[in-house]
Amino acid sequence: xxxxxxxxxxxxxxxxxxxxxxxxxxxxxxxxxxxxxxxxxxxxxxxxxxxxxxxxxxxxxxxxxxxxxxxxxxxx
Numbered sequence: 001x002x003x004x005x006x007x008x009x010x011x012x013x014x015x016x017x018x019x020x021x022x023x024x025x026x027x028x029x030x031x032x033x034x035x036x037x038x039x040x041x042x043x044x045x046x047x048x049x050x051x052x053x054x055x056x057x058x059x060x061x062x063x064x065x066x067x068x069x070x071x072x073x074x075x076x
Contacts, residue, residue: 026032
């Protein structure tokens with residue numbers, strides 16, 4: 001049992017080290033940087049579009065639909 005825990009820890013530490021070294025290499029890559037910038041711009045555009053939609057709906061006084069509460073049937 002104890003040996004399994006040490007092996008899992010070593011595997012997790014090794015995988016974490018590999019992931020971090022990969023991040024460092026990617027951060028130096030200009031193509032990857034450009035891809036991240038374009039993804040960031042796409043995300044910001046989506047956020048602005050959502051905000052404009054919400055503001056337009058509020059300006060037209062359109063809100064979420066209201067639903068009638070479901071009550072328990074009364075006993076007779």
